[in-house]
Amino acid sequence: MNRSVDPKKVNSELFTLTYGALVVQLLNDLESVEDVNKHLDRMGYNIGVRLVEDFIARSSADKCYDLRETADKLQAAFRMYLGISPSIANWAPAGDEFSLMIDTNPLTEFVELPDTCSNMRYSAILPGMVRGACEMVHLEVSSWFVQDQLRGDPVTELRVKFIKRLEDSVPPGED
């Protein structure tokens, strides 16, 4: 599908500002920065769980048979939904962990973290989405930021670690 003619496409600055407003609202509503991080992660998870179906329908993606394919699919999804192409790097020797290197994170375009929020993971919605999406395709992963440009790192690095495959649930009454 050609995204450039998609009527649902929104201006990227509007998107960035909307996300910022959401984070600020959470900061007002919740007690601590830690809670905001958790909340963003959970929101991301809930988005990922649904978004993966949309991704499969749009890209007619097939099942992945190894983690490298999964990494490629994640990269394609970032391109499709955020318009960025993170590079895949830093594979663990065992092949069960990799990083998505994000040069320009559209979520943080106008953002500066004040000192009071130094332990805030502003883009925590992204690892949540990765986790939710992977869980729906039977991959339990954990995902977190290793580096973040907001905290002065040269690049934003999103780490993804494979934990285990999830199986279809057995129907009741069978062993």
Add this chain to the structure above:
Amino acid sequence: MTMSLEEESRLLYGMLFSLKSFSNRISPLDVQEGVQCYTTNKYKMTLFETPTSLKFVCNTDVNAPGVNEMLQKLYTQVYVEYVIRNPECKPAEPITSELFKAKLDETVRMSPAFSSKAA
């Protein structure tokens, strides 16, 4: 023979589960697509499974054409559009949306399997 919808879906799930694990075990290679359909004297069962393990199943006449394509269309154009994008529809709960029902009905009626019945 009548059966409650719930009972039928439980039976169907159990059967597909057994069929799948059977075909996984006897296959010499890693299973890629797995079970897609079977045919009896009376009817044909077609299964379309998404990478997220959603299963779309349709029992049709033995000669019904294009059932798999129809099921794929149901997924990409009906399920994703009217269930996934509908915040009222929670995952893993029965779908109650009337709009979904209407679109489902429309898509099935438009498929070659439906119209070829008269021929």
